[in-house]
Amino acid sequence: MTGNGTSTATCTHPQSWATKTINAVVVGVAGQQGRLVGYGGKCVDVAHGSCTVATPVQGYDCNGTSAQWWSLGVDGTVRALGKCLNAVWAGTTNGTKAEIYVGVAGTQSEQWIPQTDGSLKNVNSGKCLDDPGFNTAAGARLGIGVCNGATNQKWVLTPLVC
Secondary structure, X not given: OOOOOOOOOOOOOOOOOOOOOOOOOOOOOOEEEEEEEOHHHOEEEEHHHOOOOOOEEEEEOOOOOHHHOEEEEOOOOEEEOOEEEXXXXXXXXXXXXXXXXXXXXXXXXXXXXXXXXXOEEEOOOOOEEEOHHHOOOOOEEOEEEOXXXXXXXXXXXXXXXX
């Protein structure tokens, strides 16, 4: 369930009825939401829109899919598809790739601090989300690098507008 937190179920069989009350589990996080647009106008994207743990995060043409809808959580996480942006294996070296992961409370490799220059700094590594080599090819893997204020580390959260 996404959006405003409501959901509707309809029984299609004429003799079907609900016998249990379902209590929703909220997986969302309070905070700002939108697309993260970076160098070359590419969006931060979960490869193939997959919800699988350890799916790569890449730069991709902005297309309005849920694979490009991110929440900057008040808990320090950056989430898409119910998973958290993460540095692979909690890596701290330049070039460590970005992925989505489960989202365990307090995991520092899954926490990011938005900086005033538009970069996202990883709590565990102290490095910023980076488009290595200023790569504008669709599908270019994102990673972490020394925070330097360069344009390949600047991300703008842009809500979808109709």
